Amino acid sequence: MSDTEYHRTLGIGKAAFDSLTEHMEDRSYDGLEYRHVPDYRRGVERGTALIAGEVVRGFPKIPRTLVLETGIPNWFDDVVVVEEKLNGYNVRFARIDGDVLAFSRSGMVCPFTTRFIDRLVDLDPLFDAHPEAMVCGEMIGPENPYTAHDYPDVDSLAFRAFDWRDRQSGDPLPVDERRARYDRFDIPQTQYFGSYDVDDAAGEVDRIVRDLEAEDREGVVMKSPDGTELLKYTTSAANQGDLAYAFSLPFDYGQAFMFRRLIREAFQTIERGESDERASERAHELGEAILLSMRDSIQTVEEGGSVGERHTVRASTETIDVLFDHLRGQGLQIEVEDDRREDGDRVVTFCKRTQATNDKIENYLEGHIVKE
Template identity: 50%
Template sequence: MVRDWAAVFDLDTDAEDLLEHFDREWFRGRSYRHLPDARHGVERGTAIFDDVVVRGYPSIPRALVLEPAVEAHFEGPVAVEEKLDGYNVRLARIDGDLLAFTRSGFVCPYTTAKVGELLDLGDFFADYPEQVLCGELVGPENPYTEHDYPEVEEAAFYVFDVRHRETGDPMDVPRRRECCAEYGVASVSHYGTFAPEAAAEAAIETIRDLDARGREGIVLKSVDGERALKHTTSAIHRSDLEHAFGLPFDYGRDFLFTRVMREAFQAVEFGESPEEARERARKLGESILLPAVETVRAVEAGEAVGDTHTVRADPAVVEALLSHFRDKGLKLAVERDEREGDRRVVEFTKIARSTRDKTAYYLDGGTVDE
């Protein structure tokens, strides 16, 4: 069946103007297309399998100052839920197969296998075949992020949204949470539902608590799931900067301004004293300088620098993942590669070439044009 893609995506232009921006990939011998960047009002990560559409997850705006943002953004009750630091995954069943889509719409072989191990979703998709489970995959054994949670030994999946596969329409928050509980699927933590005038204060108190525990932040949602805002902790801002300045010539500049300004607005909204603001500044400065110093020393010592990950799965799944990274031009340094029973465990570093090469250049006497 040839579908009218302009109608499917509600385009005001010719469908080919959109479709030309899709990348083509293969999964288990089957071709599909995915949209790596938002185009013509269609979300990044939208994927097409034959005539089946899986909509990308919409971008959530960030509130720098909670009280006025909540007042401007919401008219009715507001649900406050935890925002986790992992990677965004959408789970859909297509022609009987459970597939895990990353944020860009790539069907990740490792994530698909991992959620198949972690979750039994047969009953859910039997009852809701056209819905998509949107969630965060967290834990120390994943190929994309490095943040650990003490309650997660290897990997875990937490649902933060359920949406219609083709339209992207969300399930309302109460129904979504009831649905996840009914089918035994873990959800992100829910801190309550509040009237708009009380939501900002509740959100600030939640942020303070999460910050003290080194966690990422919150998402505020209208109960119908249609509107959302995110806000993050000082702890995660520093963690982001530590990561970025551990690889300064790859990520440093892009991360710096936004995180520093988030800290500035948060310090003001929290009513911090000069001493408290100075302590915030000290922690922020350390998160920038100390990892950069460590990286320069590592390059000087000839050590690999980059993002290090551990994956554990069927050998064929691990090989498919590593091959995908290499096909994308990533240089991998394998630190450990062993078998544990019928699973292959690999620890590898995605080499940060720009940081490695530029740091080595300056250590050898290279100069900077200013």
């Protein structure tokens, strides 16, 4: 497909497309050249890829409400469908030139997920029936190379679909139709909580979120029945988990990341009408998440270790090799801590070393002066 055809398919003018190309990144996967949009741009979703004459749309950014009682009726008209928001990594599958490829949030083809998905689900019957489909979902579980989180029913790595969109236009299926189709093709989906009248939704969502919070789960995504309007809300457990993670790598994550999560906690304590005692408990939990994770990282470096993002993956040797090539190709420093064979698979624990945090902690421990 020529650039002229690409801009028509994307629904933007030639001048806008020419401007967009300045922000695209060129990549290749198994000899297949493609371009993708790594950041949000007006009119084109982040993660949109142009590959083999085809357009694979990025997944839209989902807005967030900080107050359920007012945010839900301001965003939805009549009915609100509630499903679980999972803590993993976002992936979209599309069939290109006969091959099912996995696209990351930013639009790169992920070689690990592309090779691994056959272990979890068979997407070929779905794409045979619906070649234009874009299967959108979350990869979750403890043996996860990007975002590891424990789920009781997941031992290694699992896939959960949360949306179905047209690959080229990005238009979604209505929720009921989408869930019925995935059931038909035996594709596991995110948990469905129910459909609620907009006037009752805030109370129902609050109840659901409290239950998820008790199980250390992430939150919910609210949707209009036609799937076009989306809104998210996360649990306090997720906010605090994010803060603990960010402050374990304090020089690699910006203040905006931390501030946004503190703001969510502040609004949640007000909306729930928490007592001074409960608010103090929440403050104590936040303080522990922030301070203790930093303390652990400083101690690790002081004792000669290194800090970073630790992951364990289980796959074939070839799949893990291409994963490491992929990560190193993005400039990441990989330190393999354990590499073994188990039940025919290669199981590797590795650390993605975060340079800024390691270097700055070492410098400050050696007495370098902080200029503020």
